[in-house]
Amino acid sequence: EVQLSESGGGVIQWGGSLRLSCTASGFTFSTFGISWVRRAPGKGLEWVAAISYSGTDTYYADSVKGRFIISRDNSKNTLYLQMRSLRAEDTAIYYCTIFNYWGQGTLVTVAS
């Protein structure tokens, strides 16, 4: 059974940093590109970042470019999202996804 499980969310001060993790199981993680998607309160889904299967190529939404870094460790079947210079508008549930499978999400709250 495919499973994606996010962790690392919490309450963080404005301007702070946080690292999210997503642990995968039930499929060959190292052969899939994977993304982070978020949903802010009262807003729609927003694609945040993606990384190729090997980790060589990364892509970002304009809203997070230069502040967030997506990475992966295929030996640990784990995806990461390093978030810096956090703003109120980064408050959201963050999901990792290969689009036919999604994690349950982890909540990030940026407090002013």
Added chain:
Amino acid sequence: DIQMTQSPSSLSASVGDRVTITCRASQGIRNDLGWYQQKPGKAPKRLIYGVSTLESGVPSRFSGSGSGTEFTLTISSLQPEDSATYYCLQHNYYPWTFGQGTKVEIK
């Protein structure tokens, strides 16, 4: 960046009604479009990929169509469990972009 304009933003329909949701891309995206359903407190669920291919286990009342820049999700006979927010997603060009969402309510 490609903009995905989704309409309507919300709709209210009766059980058994035919419902249509549209997404228009600001430029051609080939067949790189999927439709997602999200219910409150749950992760999104992909219904359709490649414009018109139904995800395994998704009821056949859901269908997708379109090409180029205009795409449609149709629910042929709305059911109570279809109450949710629906999104299109283009994955042809980075940054990938979702439509703004359509909230579907049952009258």
